[in-house]
Every structure is written in C-alpha cells, then in structure tokens.
Amino acid sequence: MELFRIKNDIPFMRHVLVLNVISLTAFVLAVFFLVSRGLNLSVEFTGGTVMEVSYEQPADLEAVRRVVEAQGYAEVPVQNFGTSRDVLLRLPPQAGKSSGQQAEVLLGALKAQDPTVTLRRTEFVGPQVGQELVEDGLKALGMVIAGIMIYLAVRFEWKYAVSAIIANLHDVVIILGFFAFFQWEFSLAVLAAVLAVLGYSVNESVVIFDRIRETFRRYRKKTTQEVIDHAITSTISRTVITHGSTQIMVLSMLLFGGPTLYYFAMALTIGIMFGIYSSIFVAAGIGLWLGIKREDLINDTKKEDIDPNDPNAGASV
Amino acid sequence: MNRYPLWKYLVIAVALVIGSLYALPNLFGESPAVQVSSGRASVRIDTETVVKVEAALAAANLKPDLVQFDGNSVKARFKSTDAQLQARDALERAFNTDPGNPSHVVALNLLPRTPVWLASLGASPMYLGLDLRGGVHFMLQVDMNAALQRRMDVLLGDVRTALRENSVRHNGLSRQGASLTLSVRDQATETAAIQLLKDQFPDLVVSPATDPAARVLTITINPVAARAVQDQALKQNITTLHNRINELGVSEPVIQQQGTDRIVVQLPGVQDTAKAKDILGRTATLEIRMVDESAEGLAAERNNGPVPFGAERYPDRSAQPVIVKRDVLLTGENLTDAQAGFDDTQQPAVHLTLDAKGARIFRDVTRENINKRMAIILFEKGKGEVVTAPVIRSEIGGGRVQISGSMSTMEATDTALLLRAGSLAAPMEIVEERTIGPSLGKENIERGFNSVIWGFVVIVAFMSVYYMLFGVFSSVALAFNVVLLVAVLSMLQATLTLPGIAAMALALGMAIDANVLINERVREELRKGATPQTAINTGYDTAWGTILDSNVTSLIAGVALLIFGSGPVRGFAVVHCIGILTSMFSAVVFSRGLVNLWYGRQKKLKALSIGTVWTPDSSTSRELSK
Numbered sequence: 046m047e048l049f050r051i052k053n054d055i056p057f058m059r060h061v062l063v064l065n066v067i068s069l070t071a072f073v074l075a076v077f078f079l080v081s082r083g084l085n086l087s088v089e090f091t092g093g094t095v096m097e098v099s100y101e102q103p104a105d106l107e108a109v110r111r112v113v114e115a116q117g118y119a120e121v122p123v124q125n126f127g128t129s130r131d132v133l134l135r136l137p138p139q140a141g142k143s144s145g146q147q148a149e150v151l152l153g154a155l156k157a158q159d160p161t162v163t164l165r166r167t168e169f170v171g172p173q174v175g176q177e178l179v180e181d182g183l184k185a186l187g188m189v190i191a192g193i194m195i196y197l198a199v200r201f202e203w204k205y206a207v208s209a210i211i212a213n214l215h216d217v218v219i220i221l222g223f224f225a226f227f228q229w230e231f232s233l234a235v236l237a238a239v240l241a242v243l244g245y246s247v248n249e250s251v252v253i254f255d256r257i258r259e260t261f262r263r264y265r266k267k268t269t270q271e272v273i274d275h276a277i278t279s280t281i282s283r284t285v286i287t288h289g290s291t292q293i294m295v296l297s298m299l300l301f302g303g304p305t306l307y308y309f310a311m312a313l314t315i316g317i318m319f320g321i322y323s324s325i326f327v328a329a330g331i332g333l334w335l336g337i338k339r340e341d342l343i344n345d346t347k348k349e350d351i352d353p354n355d356p357n358a359g360a361s362v
Numbered sequence: 363m364n365r366y367p368l369w370k371y372l373v374i375a376v377a378l379v380i381g382s383l384y385a386l387p388n389l390f391g392e393s394p395a396v397q398v399s400s401g402r403a404s405v406r407i408d409t410e411t412v413v414k415v416e417a418a419l420a421a422a423n424l425k426p427d428l429v430q431f432d433g434n435s436v437k438a439r440f441k442s443t444d445a446q447l448q449a450r451d452a453l454e455r456a457f458n459t460d461p462g463n464p465s466h467v468v469a470l471n472l473l474p475r476t477p478v479w480l481a482s483l484g485a486s487p488m489y490l491g492l493d494l495r496g497g498v499h500f501m502l503q504v505d506m507n508a509a510l511q512r513r514m515d516v517l518l519g520d521v522r523t524a525l526r527e528n529s530v531r532h533n534g535l536s537r538q539g540a541s542l543t544l545s546v547r548d549q550a551t552e553t554a555a556i557q558l559l560k561d562q563f564p565d566l567v568v569s570p571a572t573d574p575a576a577r578v579l580t581i582t583i584n585p586v587a588a589r590a591v592q593d594q595a596l597k598q599n600i601t602t603l604h605n606r607i608n609e610l611g612v613s614e615p616v617i618q619q620q621g622t623d624r625i626v627v628q629l630p631g632v633q634d635t636a637k638a639k640d641i642l643g644r645t646a647t648l649e650i651r652m653v654d655e656s657a658e659g660l661a662a663e664r665n666n667g668p669v670p671f672g673a674e675r676y677p678d679r680s681a682q683p684v685i686v687k688r689d690v691l692l693t694g695e696n697l698t699d700a701q702a703g704f705d706d707t708q709q710p711a712v713h714l715t716l717d718a719k720g721a722r723i724f725r726d727v728t729r730e731n732i733n734k735r736m737a738i739i740l741f742e743k744g745k746g747e748v749v750t751a752p753v754i755r756s757e758i759g760g761g762r763v764q765i766s767g768s769m770s771t772m773e774a775t776d777t778a779l780l781l782r783a784g785s786l787a788a789p790m791e792i793v794e795e796r797t798i799g800p801s802l803g804k805e806n807i808e809r810g811f812n813s814v815i816w817g818f819v820v821i822v823a824f825m826s827v828y829y830m831l832f833g834v835f836s837s838v839a840l841a842f843n844v845v846l847l848v849a850v851l852s853m854l855q856a857t858l859t860l861p862g863i864a865a866m867a868l869a870l871g872m873a874i875d876a877n878v879l880i881n882e883r884v885r886e887e888l889r890k891g892a893t894p895q896t897a898i899n900t901g902y903d904t905a906w907g908t909i910l911d912s913n914v915t916s917l918i919a920g921v922a923l924l925i926f927g928s929g930p931v932r933g934f935a936v937v938h939c940i941g942i943l944t945s946m947f948s949a950v951v952f953s954r955g956l957v958n959l960w961y962g963r964q965k966k967l968k969a970l971s972i973g974t975v976w977t978p979d980s981s982t983s984r985e986l987s988k
Contacts, residue, residue, distance in 0.1 A: 097802075171793035174501070178928070184738060185926035192918035200911060232862055237923055237931045244919025245872060248912030250748060252879075255908050283882040286828070286873040290821050294871030298815030303809035306864055307494075313868070341676045 049282040054253035054274045057325065058333060064326040072215055076223025082225045087232035090179055094136040096148050101161040103129040116151055127304035131165065138172060182236050189240055190214070193247050201254055202334040207355050209250035212328035213243050216319040223315050224308075234309040242316030245291070249284060249324035256280050257332075261339045269338055273329045281325070288321050364898050364962040374955045377846065384849035387476040387487040393427065394446035395473035398453055398466055399435035405465045405859055409434050418456035424449050428478070439473045443604025446470060469612065488852050491859035491933060494807050496800035497630035498638055502599075502790040507786035509595035510540040510588060512698050515718040517566065518542055519761050521581070524562050530554050537718075542581040552577060592622065594699075595787035600625055602786050606642060619859060620928075625790070631800070635895045639792070648694030648781060651686045652727075653751055654733035659685040676739055678748040686737045686748070691727055696720025699705070700781035702774040710774040711766035712750075713782065728759040738765075738781065749777055794929075810838065810863030817867055818844075821874055829881045831971035832957070836877035839953035843873050848946040851937065859933035869941025876949035880905040881972060888975045894967045902954055917942050 088095045109132055110123045117250055118136060126133035148167045155162045190210055197206035220239055224231050256276035260267065267275065295317065299310035398415055400407050412431045415438060419426055421842065424445055426438040434604070438445045438453075450468055457466040474487045492499050518537050521544075525532060532555065533545040546552045552571060556579070559568050565587035571577045581590070600617055603625065607615045616628040632638055652671040655660070661667035662685045669675045675683045698715045705711040716724055727736070737751040752765050821840070825833035847866060851858065884901030890901060922944060923935035961967055 099801075113444035141579045152722035163799070164797070165799045167795065167797040169792070169795035170501075171791075173503075174793050179927040180858075181928065188922040188925070189919045192922065193915050196914055196918065233927075233929070233931050234864075234934070237927065237934045240919045240923055241868065241916070241934075243914040243916055245912075247915040248875070251911040251915065252908050255911065279886070283879055286882070287878045288872045290824065290878060291868075293824070294867050295434040297820065298813040300866050301809055301812035301816055302864065303805065305806065305860055306809065306813070309861070328850065 047140065048284070049179055051278055051281070054271070054278040056274055056279075057277050058270045058273050058329070060234060061326070061330045065330050068215060068323070068327050068330075071219055071222075075219045075225075077224050078225040079218070082228065084221065084225055085228045087133060087230050088168060088175075089170050090231075092175040093138050094147055095166075095168040096134045096136065096151065097126055097167075098132050098134070098152070098155060099129050099165050100132070100159060102280055104132045105159075106132065108158060109134075109155065112154050113151065116154055126199050131304075138180055139270050142227060150301040162304050178233065182233075184218075185236075185240060186243075189243055193244070195255040197247075197251070197254075200251075201258070202337070202341045204215045204332060204337050204341065205250075205254050206253040207246055208328045208331035208335060208337075209254070209324075209330055212250060212323040213246050213320070215244055215322050216246055216316055219319050220312055220315045224244050224312070229308050229311065232308065234306075235312045238309045238312040239316065244319030246316065246324060249288070249320055251328060252280055252283070253277060255331075257329075257337070266340075269333065269336075273333060277329060284321055284325070288317050364895055366958050366962075369950070371955060371959075373446065374952055376950075379844045381849040383480070383483060383843070384485045384852050385845045387474060387480055387485045388848055388852060390475040390477070390487070393439050393441065394443045395437050395439045395471045395477045396446055396449045396453055397437045397469050397471040398457060399469070400466065400472045407431075407435055414456065415453065418670045419449060420447065423450035424452065428473075435763045436726060437471065437473055438546040439475075451840075464798075465791035471614065486852065487847070488858040489855060490803075490807075491857045491862070492628055492630060492796070492803075493798050493860045493930075494803050494808065494810075494858065495626060495630050496798050496803035498632045499629075499794070499796040499798075500627040500639075500642065500792055501620065501794035502625045502627065502642070503793045504596055504599055504787075505789045505791065506592050506595065506623050507540060508758065509591055510583065512717055512788070513591045514540055514542060514583065516698055516715060516721075517563070517583070517763060519718050519721050521563065521566075523557065523760050524558060525555065528554075529556050530558055544579040544581060546571075546577050546579065548577070548807055552579065555579065579925045582962070596623065596625070598699075598787040599790060603627060603642060605802070624793070642790075648690040648697060649690050649739045649741065649746075650687075650724075651690055651737050651739060652731060653737050654685045654687050655734060674746075676737070676746040676748050678751065684737055684751055686739065691736075692716070692720050692723055694781075696723070698780065698787070700778045702771070702778040705764055705766040707764050710771045711764050712770050712778045712781070714763040714765065714773050716761035716763065718761070721759065724761065725757060725759040727752050730874060732756060740781070746964070749781065774795070806860045810867075811859055812866045813868070814844075814863065818870060821870070825877070826875065828972045828973055832881050832884070832961070833973070834955045835953050835960075836874065836881065836949075838956060839877060839948045840874055841869060842952050843941075843945050843948035844870065846948060847937070847941050850944060852942050854940075856936055858928060858937075861930045861934035862877050862937045868947060869938060873941070873945030875912065875947055876905070877953060879908055880949070880953070883968070884971070885972055885975050888970065893962070894970045897970065898957060898961065901959075902950070906950060909946065913942050913946055 063278055104125070105123070106123055110121075113121050113134060120137050122133075123129060124133050133150070136151070148164075148169075152162070152164055193213075194206045194210050197209055217230075220242070221231075223229070224235070229235075253276055256279060257272055260272045260275050264272065264275070277305060292314065294308050295313045298306050299314060302310055365475070398407070398411065415436050416426075416429055419429075419438060428439045430437050430439075438449060440449060447470075450470060454468045457468060468970060472621045476486055480930060514537050518535065521542065522535055525535070530551060531547070532551065535542060535549060536542075544555060546555055556568050556570065561582065565583055567582050567584045569580045569582070571579055584713045591781060596619055600619065603617050607617065607627070607629065612629045612632055614630055616626070616630075618626045619628045622768055627642065629638060654670060655661075656670060658667060658670040659673055662673075663683055665683065669685060673687050675685055679686050696717050696719055697718050699713075700715075701713050703711055703713050731754050733755075734754060735751050735753050738749045739746045740749050741747075748780055750765055763776050765777070810977070818840070822837040825836050825840075827833070829836065844866075847869065851862075856862075859868075880902055883905045884897050885902045887897035888894070917939060920935055920939040923931055927935050961970070
C-alpha cells in the first residue's frame with residue numbers, strides 16, 4: 046500500500062501568499078475571540094470549588110439549579126458531565142465558609158431533594174494557588190519557546206528557529222482561540238496538552254528543515270522556492286502518516302478517555318491538525334520571507350569537500 | 363552490513379529481560395489485606411509484632427498468604443475479602459484490648475499480589491494515584507510568619523535575660539511582627555547592646571538606630587537561621603500530621619513536603635472529608651496542670667477514695683492513676699519545641715522550650731509550687747494520658763524546661779516525640795482539596811486503559827497493513843516500548859495518575875513517529891534503486907538525525923512541564939519524558955535489532971517486505987515483498 050504517489054514536486058510555495066493570508070486571518074480571529082470572550086479557566090486557575098454528583102436516574106438539571114439557587118449561589122454553572130446522570134457544579138469561593146462546608150451543605154440540600162444522589166468528587170483550590178498556577182504556566186510556556194528556539198538556532202540557523210516558533214505559536218494561539226470560541230474549560234491538563242503539542246509539532250518543522258538542508262546540498266541549481274517545494278513533497282507522506290498515527294492514539298483518548306480526558310484530547314487533536322498545516326505552509330512560508338538560502342546552512346568548509354553528485358552526501362546527519 | 367555485534371544483541375536481550383521482569387508485577391493485581399500499624403506515637407511496630415500477628419491469625423484459624431513487615435506496619439495478605447474481614451476482627455481483638463483506647467490501627471488495605479520471587483528482586487507495581495483509587499487530597503499552607511514570630515518570642519525572653527545579666531540597661535524591648543525593637547538611652551549602651559547581641563546571639567542581626575534622638579535598635583533573625591526555623595516548623599507539622607492521621611486508620615497515607623511552605627496529604631480510600639479535616643486541623647492537645655497533692659487526692663491516687671472536687675483522674679503511661687487539678691496552666695500552644703537530650707549529670711532528659719507567654723506563666727507557677735508535682739498531659743482521641751509528672755525543684759525562668767530522672771534514652775525520645783506531637787509549630791490552612799469517589803477511580807482506570815489499548819490496536823493494524831513485515835517490526839518495538847515505560851515507572855515507584863495514562867497513550871502515538879520515519883526512509887532508498895541491504899542501512903542512519911531532533915524538542919516541552927508543573931501536570935510530565943527516552947531505544951535500537959536478525963544474514967536479499975514501493979518512473983508499481 047502506498048498512499049502518496051506524487052510524480053513531480055507540488056508547487057506549495059506558489060500559493061504561499063494566499064496561505065499566509067489565511068493563516069493570518071485565522072490567527073487574528075483566534076486573538077479576537079481570546080480577547081472578546083476570554084478563556085473559560087478551570088477552578089484550578091480561578092480558585093473555588095467544583096463538585097461532581099451522580100444520580101441514579103438522568104438528573105433534572107432545573108431541579109438541581111433551583112436547589113443551588115436556594116442555597117444562595119447566583120449564576121452557578123450546573124451542567125452534565127460525561128453522562129446525563131452526572132452533574133458538575135462550580136461554586137465560587139464563599140467568604141467565611143471553608144470549601145468542605147460549602148460542599149457538605151450543598152450535598153445535604155441536594156440529598157433532601159433527591160436521596161439517590163452521591164458525591165463523586167470535590168475539588169477546592171485556594172485563590173493564591175490559582176495565581177501561582179497561572180504564573181507557572183506562563184513560565185513553562187516561556188521556557189519551551191526559548192529552549193526550542195535555542196536548539197533550532199544551534200542545529201540550523203536563527204531564521205529557521207524564528208519561522209518554526211512563529212508557526213507553532215500560531216498553532217497554540219489557534220488552539221486557545223478554539224477554547225475561547227466554544228468556551229471549553231481550560232484546565233491544567235489542557236495546558237499540558239498545549240505545551241506537549243508545541244514540542245511535538247516543532248518536529249514537523251524540523252523534518253522539513255532537515256530536508257531543505259539536504260536538498261540544498263544535493264541540488265545546487267534549484268532556487269530556494271524549488272528546494273522548499275521538493276522538501277515538502279518528499280516528506281508529505283511521512284508527515285501525514287506520523288500525524289495520522291499519533292492522531293489515532295489521541296482519538297482513542299477522545300472516544301474512550303471519558304470526560305476527564307476529553308478537553309485534553311481535544312486540545313491535542315486541534316494541535317496536531319494545525320501542526321501539519323503550519324509546518325508545511327506557515328513555517329516554510331516564513332522561512333521563505335526571511336530569505337533562507339544555501340549559504341546559511343552550508344558554510345562549513347569541511348562539508349564543501351563533499352561531492353554534490355554523491356547520493357550519500359549529507360546522508361549522515 | 364546489517365549485523366549487530368554480539369554485545370548489542372546482549373544489551374537488547376538484557377533490556378528485554380529486565381523490562382519484562384519489572385513490568386510484570388503490574389499484571390498481578392491486588393489482594394485484600396489487613397494492616398496493623400501504630401496508633402500512638404509511643405507504640406512501636408517491630409518484628410515482635412509480626413510474631414503476634416501470626417499467632418493471632420493462627421488462633422483464629424486463618425491462613426494468610428503472606429505476612430510482611432515493612433518498617434512501619436505489618437501487613438497480612440488474604441485470598442478473599444471474607445478472610446480479610448475475619449482477620450481484621452481477630453487482629454482488632456488481639457491488639458486493641460481496650461476498644462475505647464486503641465493502641466494500634468488495624469486497617470483494611472489492598473496489597474499487590476506480586477509473587478515472592480519477584481518481590482525479592484525488588485520488583486513492585488506502580489503506585490496508583492488518588493484519581494485512580496479514590497480518596498482525599500489536601501494541600502496545606504504553613505503560616506511561616508507565625509512560626510518566625512513564635513521563634514522571636516523565645517528569643518525575646520533570651521535577649522531580655524542576657525541584657526539583664528550583663529547589666530545593659532534599656533528603655534524597652536518588644537516584638538514587632540517578626541523583629542524585635544530595643545530602645546536605649548545613649549551611644550555607650552547602644553554599642554554595649556550591639557556587642558553583647560553579636561557575641562551571644564549569632565542568629566540575630568542588629569541594625570543600629572537610624573534616628574539618633576530616639577535610639578531604637580531593630581533586631582531581626584538572619585536568613586539562614588530563619589530558614590532553619592521554617593524547616594523545623596514544617597518538619598514538626600509533618601510529624602504532628604502523621605500522628606493525627608494515624609487516628610484515621612488510613613492504610614497508606616502520603617504526607618509530603620511541597621515547596622518550602624506546603625504540605626500535601628493524601629489519604630487513599632478515605633471518603634469522610636469532614637472527619638479528616640477535623641483531625642488534621644486540630645490544635646494543641648497538650649496540657650500542663652498541677653497534681654492534686656491534698657490528702658484526698660493522694661488517697662484517690664492509691665485508689666482509696668473518690669476523686670476530690672476540682673480534680674480529675676488520668677492514667678500515666680504505666681496505667682497508674684494520677685490525680686490532677688482541673689485548672690490548665692499551659693497548653694501545647696505555648697510549647698515551641700521538645701527535644702531528647704542529657705542533663706548535667708549525663709542522665710537522659712527532655713528539654714522543653716516555651717514561648718514568651720508560656721515562659722512567664724511557667725516561671726510564676728514554679729516559683730509558687732517548689733517541691734510539688736506538675737503533670738504534663740497529652741490528649742489523644744479525646745483521652746488524656748499523663749506523659750510525665752515531675753517534681754518541681756526550683757523556679758524555672760527563661761522558658762527552658764528540663765525534665766529528667768529515672769528514664770531511659772528511649773523513653774526520653776518517646777516523651778519528646780509525644781510532646782511535640784501535641785502541637786503544630788505553625789498554623790496551617792487548606793489551600794487545595796480534592797475528593798475522588800471510589801467508583802470514579804475505577805472508571806478512570808478503565809477509561810485510561812481502554813484509550814491505550816484501542817489506540818494501540820488500531821496503530822498496530824495500520825502499520826502491519828501499510829508496511830507489512832516492517833510494520834510488524836515497528837509494532838513489536840512499540841509493544842516493547844510499553845513494557846520498558848511501565849518497567850521504568852515501576853522501578854522509580856512513580857505514582858500513576860489519569861494524566862499519566864494519557865501521557866502513556868501520547869508517548870505511544872509519538873513513538874510510532876520514529877518508526878514511520880525509518881520505514882519511509884527505507885522505502886525512499888528502495889525507490890532510488892538502492893539494494894535492500896543498503897536501503898535498510900541508509901534508511902536507519904538518515905532517519906536517526908531527524909528522530910533525535912524531534913525527540914529533543916519534545917523533551918524540552920516535557921522538562922518545562924516537569925519543572926513548572928505541579929499535581930496532575932507533573933504526573934503527565936514524568937511519563938511523557940520517560941516515554942520519549944524509552945521510545946528512542948525501542949524504536950531505533952530495538953527495531954533495528956529485529957530487522958538485522960531477520961534480514962541481516964541474507965547475503966542475496968532481493969526484496970524487503972515493506973509494502974508497495976511506488977516509483978514515479980514506472981507506470982506499474984513494483985510489488986516488493988518477500
């Protein structure tokens with residue numbers, strides 16, 4: 046079986062302007078939603094109490110809502126979690142009452158309304174912890190960006206580092222944009238997924254850059270645009286298959302992982318999809334704009350000795 | 363050319379054997395067990411307890427699969443929950459003769475069913491996190507300012523005494539927050555005070571008066587000493603928590619320091635958060651009272667009469683009654699430290715340190731009650747026990763108290779521990795709390811497991827169809843990666859959580875990346891017309907650089923999460939990082955080993971079973987299969 050039967054290089058870079066405009070639009074839209082709607086941060090970041098309760102029969106959300114309102118909470122989100130029998134409540138911190146008291150009082154009230162209700166889990170996070178988590182999250186993001194850029198700058202050249210990181214940050218912003226648009230819950234697990242996908246998608250850019258370097262060495266007559274086209278065409282099969290297989294795993298999590306892993310898997314899914322797109326069109330496109338050229342990569346005098354017609358030249362990376 | 367030297371095959375074989383051995387315990391599951399641990403700080407668990415457990419079980423006609431002693435508790439494993447429950451009752455009767463005042467905690471537990479020969483190799487299964495087994499998680503923030511202030515209270519008394527003894531006259535010494543202020547009259551006194559403090563209190567830093575008219579010196583504790591105070595406070599709080607949690611009868615509580623000022627408490631299997639919190643948050647349970655030495659009191663102590671009005675009867679540690687007055691002189695709140703040591707005559711002693719308020723009260727009490735007895739009572743589970751009832755020999759000022767006389771070193775250590783156990787060094791506040799029901803834990807295991815299994819099955823099916831034999835090699839390498847990952851996690855005794863399982867699934871998805879890369883490269887070489895053996899060699903070699911690159915960038919993200927992540931993210935990051943490392947070994951070294959074993963020796967190899975290799979030059983595709 047061979048999925049990709051490509052005779053000639055596909056001229057990806059001919060459409061680079063159009064594609065960059067599309068990317069930019071998606072990016073601007075994502076930023077717009079992030080600013081206008083904001084992220085629906087989980088209780089881990091905001092502080093407060095989450096309660097998950099389970100009923101034997103499908104839960105009557107309206108009745109639950111009335112009980113919660115009778116307890117003096119205005120506008121508490123009451124929603125199904127996973128199945129129609131499980132209900133998730135998010136309580137804001139209440140002055141003068143510990144989280145445990147809050148949860149107990151509320152559970153008592155819910156039991157009075159329907160004795161079959163059982164507590165599945167509660168989670169309370171103090172406001173100061175939430176603040177720290179936001180800071181730590183930003184620090185982690187900073188470290189990943191800096192680490193990857195330094196690595197790529199050493200391994201290739203600064204122009205590649207810049208294009209790869211822009212391409213992948215574009216993915217991150219788009220994932221966040223999705224979470225803002227749909228108001229999906231942004232939890233610590235989702236943050237972990239975003240950072241993992243950042244490290245993972247950079248691979249794709251690395252693979253293409255690797256090919257670009259190799260192509261520069263092998264075909265001295267090709268223009269930069271042709272080199273990029275060739276590099277992308279010869280790696281596209283691998284790109285789609287590897288991302289496809291990772292996606293199989295993530296989809297399996299999305300389907301079988303239950304509600305706890307749902308948004309985690311969702312962030313990975315969006316990240317992987319956009320990872321393919323951005324590595325091909327955005328990273329290489331920005332590289333082209335930044336003016337990557339043969340001399341940037343092959344300035345090592347030792348490597349000049351290699352016969353360009355030798356098919357094994359540059360094979361030992 | 364595609365042959366590994368013998369040592370490489372050996373490395374692979376050793377990794378395979380060790381990996382399988384250490385991953386194996388995770389397959390056996392868990393058996394019901396009963397655990398006996400100490401219910402009081404003064405009760406020790408040792409090999410004698412094992413003998414006693416065995417005897418008690420034999421008397422009840424119960425045959426445990428295994429009785430083991432792990433330093434803190436004795437665990438007995440059973441085949442069925444029936445036997446487990448019977449054993450619990452039998453052990454409860456044998457160890458806690460007085461049900462109102464149990465000395466041991468007899469708790470139900472689950473023990474891994476690891477065979478003895480595996481356990482003797484040190485192989486044990488991964489520890490399941492709370493989200494997989496259910497339980498309560500607390501994060502407590504220790505108020506370090508309060509700890510420092512307490513320390514400063516003690517120092518305040520010491521400084522005052524030192525100034526008086528050296529006849530340095532001052533206009534007032536007081537504590538302002540975590541620093542002391544000392545006002546003096548003139549330059550000479552200021553110099554004398556600074557010199558004295560420098561000589562006698564290396565922990566203190568004195569900043570000279572800024573305003574020459576007022577002459578107020580500010581005394582602070584130096585950063586090294588402050589850190590020591592905070593460390594001590596944290597350690598003491600952890601010890602106190604340990605003792606209190608024993609009351610809950612939790613089989614395997616986790617009490618750990620996190621950062622510089624936080625403590626994480628995890629109680630698997632506990633559902634009653636209210637009770638847990640009540641016990642964790644309980645304050646001072648230590649009281650100092652006078653012994654009633656009236657004629658009636660002494661008669662009651664000899665069991666010759668009723669307890670007089672205004673007094674109570676408490677047993678001491680050898681169960682002899684002691685009659686003490688109801689008036690509480692001091693509580694554990696005023697006790698800042700208790701350490702075992704030796705007195706001037708090299709007899710074992712317990713040294714107590716009281717805070718400023720406590721020291722003042724103690725001085726007054728001792729001055730008025732010389733040659734009378736004073737009792738230190740520890741309240742555990744609402745029951746009082748007289749830890750010690752020494753005779754007051756002289757007035758004791760300065761807040762440093764020494765209890766000595768007729769005790770062994772062991773007793774001194776135990777008493778110090780008991781005294782410390784009664785008090786928290788600094789108040790704590792719950793900043794994070796999580797409860798996970800047991801049914802949710804089971805569901806989470808199932809869901810995580812299903813995600814991994816189904817993803818794995820689909821990937822294996824796809825790889826085998828798309829890359830034929832090479833796909834099979836890749837799949838075997840992927841399975842080997844799972845084994846290695848589980849083995850390393852088990853060896854590290856890492857805690858497996860749901861995010862950890864997710865990381866495992868993701869690690870597999872990313873590990874196959876390397877094999878796809880290799881297989882695509884090999885195909886490409888074939889497409890270029892290379893011979894099969896060259897194609898394998900060049901394919902693996904060229905793919906290696908790319909695999910390394912991509913894993914390094916993933917690893918950077920993993921390490922960032924490990925450094926800055928906490929709680930669930932940490933569990934994810936650990937598995938993610940280890941998964942990346944094991945996948946490099948399995949996907950490159952191990953899969954190459956398989957390929958070399960299969961194809962390496964065939965000199966006249968014509969074709970590889972790597973699926974269709976389509977070439978743009980020929981209109982018909984060349985089917986290359988073995």
